[in-house]
Amino acid sequence: MSGNVNDQILIEVKNLSKSFDDNSVLENVNLQIKKGEVVAIIGPSGCGKSTFIRTLNQLEKVSGGNIYLDGEDITAKDANINDIRRRVGMVFQHFNLFPHLTIGQNLTLAPVKLGIMSKKEADDKACELLKRVGLLDKKDAYPDSLSGGQKQRIAIARSLAMNPEVMLFDEPTSALDPEMVGEVLSLMKELADDGMTMAVVTHEMRFAREVADRVLFFDEKGIKEEGTPEEIFENPKSDRLKEFLSKVL
Amino acid sequence: MKKKLFSAFAIIMMLATAGCSSDNNSKKVESIDDLPGATIGVQLGTTGDIYASDYEAPEYGSTVERFNKITDAVQALKQGKVDCVIADEQPAIASIETESGLAILDEPFALEDYAIVIAKDNDALLSDINVALAELQEDGTVDNIIANYIGDETKGQYPYVTPDGTTYENGTLVVATNAAFKPYEFYDGSEIVGIDIDIIRAIGDKLHMEIEIEDMEFDSIINAVSSHKADVGIAGMTMTEERAKSINFSSSYVTSKQVMIVKGNNASASNLSFVEKLKQNFVDNDRWIYILTGLKNTLIIALLAVILGVIIGFLVAVVRVSHDKTGILPVLNALCKVYLTIIRGTPAMIQLLIIYYVVFQSVNVSKILVAVIAFAINSGAYVAEIMRGGIMSVDGGQTEAGRSLGLSYKQTMIYIILPQAVKNVLPALANEFITLIKETSICGYIGLMDLTRGGDIIRSQTYEAFLPLIAVALIYLIIVEILTVLVGKWEKSLRKSER
Numbered sequence: 001m002s003g004n005v006n007d008q009i010l011i012e013v014k015n016l017s018k019s020f021d022d023n024s025v026l027e028n029v030n031l032q033i034k035k036g037e038v039v040a041i042i043g044p045s046g047c048g049k050s051t052f053i054r055t056l057n058q059l060e061k062v063s064g065g066n067i068y069l070d071g072e073d074i075t076a077k078d079a080n081i082n083d084i085r086r087r088v089g090m091v092f093q094h095f096n097l098f099p100h101l102t103i104g105q106n107l108t109l110a111p112v113k114l115g116i117m118s119k120k121e122a123d124d125k126a127c128e129l130l131k132r133v134g135l136l137d138k139k140d141a142y143p144d145s146l147s148g149g150q151k152q153r154i155a156i157a158r159s160l161a162m163n164p165e166v167m168l169f170d171e172p173t174s175a176l177d178p179e180m181v182g183e184v185l186s187l188m189k190e191l192a193d194d195g196m197t198m199a200v201v202t203h204e205m206r207f208a209r210e211v212a213d214r215v216l217f218f219d220e221k222g223i224k225e226e227g228t229p230e231e232i233f234e235n236p237k238s239d240r241l242k243e244f245l246s247k248v249l
Numbered sequence: 250m251k252k253k254l255f256s257a258f259a260i261i262m263m264l265a266t267a268g269c270s271s272d273n274n275s276k277k278v279e280s281i282d283d284l285p286g287a288t289i290g291v292q293l294g295t296t297g298d299i300y301a302s303d304y305e306a307p308e309y310g311s312t313v314e315r316f317n318k319i320t321d322a323v324q325a326l327k328q329g330k331v332d333c334v335i336a337d338e339q340p341a342i343a344s345i346e347t348e349s350g351l352a353i354l355d356e357p358f359a360l361e362d363y364a365i366v367i368a369k370d371n372d373a374l375l376s377d378i379n380v381a382l383a384e385l386q387e388d389g390t391v392d393n394i395i396a397n398y399i400g401d402e403t404k405g406q407y408p409y410v411t412p413d414g415t416t417y418e419n420g421t422l423v424v425a426t427n428a429a430f431k432p433y434e435f436y437d438g439s440e441i442v443g444i445d446i447d448i449i450r451a452i453g454d455k456l457h458m459e460i461e462i463e464d465m466e467f468d469s470i471i472n473a474v475s476s477h478k479a480d481v482g483i484a485g486m487t488m489t490e491e492r493a494k495s496i497n498f499s500s501s502y503v504t505s506k507q508v509m510i511v512k513g514n515n516a517s518a519s520n521l522s523f524v525e526k527l528k529q530n531f532v533d534n535d536r537w538i539y540i541l542t543g544l545k546n547t548l549i550i551a552l553l554a555v556i557l558g559v560i561i562g563f564l565v566a567v568v569r570v571s572h573d574k575t576g577i578l579p580v581l582n583a584l585c586k587v588y589l590t591i592i593r594g595t596p597a598m599i600q601l602l603i604i605y606y607v608v609f610q611s612v613n614v615s616k617i618l619v620a621v622i623a624f625a626i627n628s629g630a631y632v633a634e635i636m637r638g639g640i641m642s643v644d645g646g647q648t649e650a651g652r653s654l655g656l657s658y659k660q661t662m663i664y665i666i667l668p669q670a671v672k673n674v675l676p677a678l679a680n681e682f683i684t685l686i687k688e689t690s691i692c693g694y695i696g697l698m699d700l701t702r703g704g705d706i707i708r709s710q711t712y713e714a715f716l717p718l719i720a721v722a723l724i725y726l727i728i729v730e731i732l733t734v735l736v737g738k739w740e741k742s743l744r745k746s747e748r
Contacts, residue, residue: 057653086655096650100668100746109664110654142746155650162654 562632
């Protein structure tokens with residue numbers, strides 16, 4: 001538990017639905033995430049949890065309902081989508097580092113091109129972040145020379161370079177070799193401890209149990225069950241959750 | 250690279266030697282009666298071509314080989330690829346001067362009248378020229394000009410001089426010709442001279458108009474005049490009914506004979522040594538200048554066309570991909586598709602001719618500019634499809650990562666997708682550039698002096714196929730090799746991000 005939760009609601013999802021053509025993936029999802037809160041999203045594959053987290057920065061357009069970021073409707077037609085995405089960091093399963101740029105450039109590209117920071121400011125910020133993730137010596141290396149765990153730490157640093165208000169993680173450790181999962185999770189834990197608001201789609205039940213303030217169990221097109229880690233892992237109510245936990249634990 | 254060039258040269262030499270000895274199925278032509286069944290060489294679009302075409306009818310069974318230059322036809326005759334060549338008398342005499350073993354049959358094949366061609370709708374110029382021509386025939390100027398080029402005793406005796414005090418207040422007369430037709434029009438150094446040229450100069454002086462000579466393929470002259478690219482054409486052009494349908498003829502200024510060139514009994518290639526030939530082709534009369542000027546133009550055209558082509562290609566590729574992914578820009582996408590279909594579906598040469606003779610019909614623009622535009626538009630279509638493939642080969646997660654950082658679609662495209670796409674397609678792009686450089690060799694069709702054309706002009710003067718062609722081939726090879734090396738270096742520097 002990060003213990004940093006305050007009462008301000010940062011993200012509010014109301015009656016969200018999403019379908020691809022005729023195939024409905026999410027129906028009537030409602031959720032509030034408070035500032036500083038760490039929400040873990042678990043569930044069987046194909047339950048729509050990745051789609052859901054991708055709607056939170058509008059990488060997926062919603063089919064119905066609204067999403068509010070700090071009170072602003074990001075699903076509105078006239079919403080400034082690029083501005084919203086600057087405030088919402090995203091970390092992908094496959095890292096998606098820019099292979100043609102050095103690690104340093106991966107971190108400074110967006111802040112500089114968007115005019116948020118000068119080249120110098122962005123450089124300083126990049127050094128600070130690289131130090132924080134323990135990879136300052138890789139500043140001039142290219143992504144291809146890094147291990148999976150290192151790549152994901154860089155991807156997290158790249159998102160942090162934009163000073164986001166909330167970070168979304170879409171299965172951040174699923175593509176990693178087992179021995180590299182730890183380094184990424186401990187970095188995420190540090191972030192949580194520092195008060196970052198986070199939504200994490202994950203298969204790492206230990207992480208969900210130890211770090212998350214709240215756990216959402218997604219199944220059958222929406223949130224089937226939610227609660228504190230204790231409630232979800234010690235006292236699962238629905239049969240679906242019990243069945244799921246028996247498989248993954 | 251030296252080694253590569255050397256081996257390439259060796260292969261070309263072998264091919265050339267092999268090509269010389271294909272002397273089979275030939276038929277001896279000694280008079281007009283021998284023409285049925287023979288292979289006849291002519292220059293494309295000349296009266297010789299028109300006459301010879303009659304022999305293509307089934308009852309005669311002859312084959313007609315049409316060449317762009319009379320010298321090419323004579324070369325073919327020497328190598329036994331044709332049995333005889335039908336050509337105008339004076340060019341025929343000139344073309345066999347340096348060749349032993351070729352002869353002109355005594356009996357003329359046909360008599361014909363040469364005249365100046367003028368566009369159908371330009372009656373004022375036609376009557377002006379006819380009046381001027383009549384005066385020049387009256388005062389003996391025309392006879393003197395002809396005598397200055399033909400006849401052993403009179404040659405060089407009566408050079409045409411512009412009368413003192415001639416002024417050119419009536420503007421410029423653009424004259425289309427085909428300067429490979431000695432002694433009517435041919436290159437002397439870098440200047441085009443000859444009977445026709447002197448006659449049109451004399452007419453220009455009479456009309457107080459400055460003469461501007463445009464050298465082009467013979468079969469392009471009538472097109473150029475009727476599309477007003479040139480005001481008149483003068484190129485030993487015989488008055489025929491067929492031509493008179495699309496063009497007006499002035500009154501005739503000279504009568505010529507069509508003759509037959511055949512192989513004599515002691516046919517053999519000219520016996521100059523290799524070094525003498527080298528000197529004859531490139532050193533005498535500073536002929537290397539043709540190659541140099543041509544090379545300069547080829548490089549300018551290729552370089553500008555590559556740059557413009559890449560810009561066009563990038564834009565089209567981005568429009569196509571953006572439409573496919575997001576459905577935006579439907580009209581622009583449809584236009585791009587039409588562009589790709591037309592350009593990739595038609596030959597570059599036709600596109601070049603259309604742009605010169607149709608699009609820029611009534612505008613007087615530099616031929617180099619026309620060539621640059623034509624080749625840029627052509628290359629752009631291929632670059633576009635190469636780039637589209639490159640963009641699609643970049644992982645979709647790259648776009649998502651860029652967009653999720655708040656970069657716009659355009660910024661993501663420019664800073665993230667395109668650099669990776671270019672790296673992926675560099676070998677294919679280099680291939681397209683190489684093709685483009687070589688494709689510029691068709692510039693001669695609009696009378697633009699590129700590298701190939703430079704070699705052609707030397708061929709038309711020295712009646713030698715081997716050296717000018719090999720020299721031109723080698724230069725193309727060197728250009729392409731240099732480009733290949735440069736692209737290789739670029740590729741290497743782009744690959745530094747890989748393990």
